Amino acid sequence: MSQMRAEIGEASAVVARVIANMPAIEAVAARLRALAPPFVSVAARGSSSHAGTYLRVLIGRDLGLAAAAAMPSLASVYHRPQRLEGALFIAISQSGRSPDLIACAEQARAGGALTLAIVNDASAPLAAACELVLDIQAGPERSVAATKTVIATLATCLALVRAWAGAEAGLAALPGRLAAAPDWPEVAEVLASTAHIFTIGRGPALGIAKELALKLAETCGIAGLAFSAAELAHGPMALAGKGFPVLAVLQDDAARPHSEALLGAIAARETAIYAAGGRVAGGIVLPVLAPADPDADLIVMLVSAYRAIEAAARARGLDPDRPRALSKVTRTT
Numbered sequence: 001m002s003q004m005r006a007e008i009g010e011a012s013a014v015v016a017r018v019i020a021n022m023p024a025i026e027a028v029a030a031r032l033r034a035l036a037p038p039f040v041s042v043a044a045r046g047s048s049s050h051a052g053t054y055l056r057v058l059i060g061r062d063l064g065l066a067a068a069a070a071m072p073s074l075a076s077v078y079h080r081p082q083r084l085e086g087a088l089f090i091a092i093s094q095s096g097r098s099p100d101l102i103a104c105a106e107q108a109r110a111g112g113a114l115t116l117a118i119v120n121d122a123s124a125p126l127a128a129a130c131e132l133v134l135d136i137q138a139g140p141e142r143s144v145a146a147t148k149t150v151i152a153t154l155a156t157c158l159a160l161v162r163a164w165a166g167a168e169a170g171l172a173a174l175p176g177r178l179a180a181a182p183d184w185p186e187v188a189e190v191l192a193s194t195a196h197i198f199t200i201g202r203g204p205a206l207g208i209a210k211e212l213a214l215k216l217a218e219t220c221g222i223a224g225l226a227f228s229a230a231e232l233a234h235g236p237m238a239l240a241g242k243g244f245p246v247l248a249v250l251q252d253d254a255a256r257p258h259s260e261a262l263l264g265a266i267a268a269r270e271t272a273i274y275a276a277g278g279r280v281a282g283g284i285v286l287p288v289l290a291p292a293d294p295d296a297d298l299i300v301m302l303v304s305a306y307r308a309i310e311a312a313a314r315a316r317g318l319d320p321d322r323p324r325a326l327s328k329v330t331r332t333t
Contacts, residue, residue: 004143004219004313004320008306012175014152015299017137018159019171025156028116028132029163035114037088043070043104044092047146047211048153052092054207055157058295061203062165075107076100085112089130092157093117094141094149096124105129118156120149134160143321145219147306150211151178154299170293174300181303182287187274190245191216191312196223198240200232200248200263202255205277208298209249212305219313219320229259232266242270249301250278251294276301 018025040059044052049069056067070089074080076099089108091101096119106129109115117130120138127133136152159169191197197216201209206228213224229248232240240246248263250256256278264281267273273283277297289300313320 002143002310002314002320004145004147004310005307007141007143007148008303008310010139010148011151011178011181011303014136014138014148015155015171015178016175018152018155019169019175021135021137021156022159022163022169025134025159025169026163028134029160031114031132032088032164033166035086035088037065037114038086040065040067040088040090041070041082041084041108041113042067042090042092043072043101043108045072045098045101047150047214048092048094050207050211050214051150051153051157052090052207053210054154054204054298055090055092055161057204057206058158058161062161062167070104070108072100072104074104076103081107082111084108087113089113089115091115091117091126091130092119092153093124093126094120094138094146094153096121096126098126102126102129118153120152144323145215145320151299151302154207154302155296158295158299170296173292174296177289177292177296177300178303180289181300181307182289184274184276184286184304184308186284186286187247187305187308188311188315190272190274191220191222191308192315194222194245196225196244198232198244198246199224199226200229200246200259201226201250202229202259203251203253204295205249205251205255205298208302208305211302212247212249212309215306215309218323219309220316220318229255229262232262240266240269240271245272245274247305248273248275248278248280248283249298249305250275251298252277252291253294276304
């Protein structure tokens with residue numbers, strides 16, 4: 001068994017630790033309610049940036065706040081201070097050791113923002129640079145391809161926004177549902193031979209789609225192109241057709257009907273559509289658990305997708321634990 005596969009199997013345990021960490025999450029949420037920031041800036045790289053996309057959508061949808069992606073290069077390369085008085089700055093990083101994120105956090109704090117680090121190491125320099133820290137407590141992750149840390153980060157982000165909004169976290173059933181996540185052999189089979197694929201999501205699912213595209217590139221050598229279903233309807237749709245499959249992750253909310261309709265139109269062009277969480281005319285419906293919580297259900301679908309990607313990497317003769325030219329900690333400046 002690969003290390004990646006073993007760490008995917010820890011999903012239930014890491015989310016159980018997130019649930020146990022709810023007092024700390026609720027304490028941070030209380031600070032955020034007291035601050036009442038006018039906007040939120042989120043800084044992250046790699047898989048953490050995909051969790052950041054998920055987080056930003058939740059903040060905008062559930063709290064009505066503008067949440068934008070920060071540009072760490074403004075701090076680390078261009079040294080341009082940003083006006084962040086009264087704002088909330090969130091840095092997400094598994095290692096907490098990327099110099100550009102640390103510089104961005106330091107600049108945000110100096111610029112008047114309340115700074116929060118979401119990390120897997122509370123002793124990391126990024127945590128020291130921020131006023132508030134949430135440790136996702138995923139434990140050591142040895143595979144270069146991050147899986148359990150992404151799952152723990154997503155669960156932490158969901159719990160934080162729910163607590164900030166004064167709602168139930170909605171995580172109680174998630175460990176059991178992660179353990180019951182179905183396999184997607186249909187996806188593993190197509191990934192074993194394709195050179196490129198669209199990964200599609202909308203709303204919070206866009207972060208999941210982006211994460212899948214990254215994992216496909218780093219573990220399978222597949223050019224995964226991630227788009228919102230709305231963006232796919234523009235220029236990228238010209239690429240759709242026979243030989244360019246689509247993997248779509250859809251949550252059970254107001255975004256689903258439009259996505260299903262668009263994907264159905266693409267399927268009519270002899271494009272192979274693999275859809276999780278929805279039904280697409282002419283597409284292949286992937287097995288998912290019965291709907292429970294749309295935002296949490298996306299994390300369950302991610303586990304199914306991770307398993308398929310790991311299996312496809314091995315089928316392609318690749319080591320999913322040691323992608324070519326990559327290391328576990330990426331230190332961008």
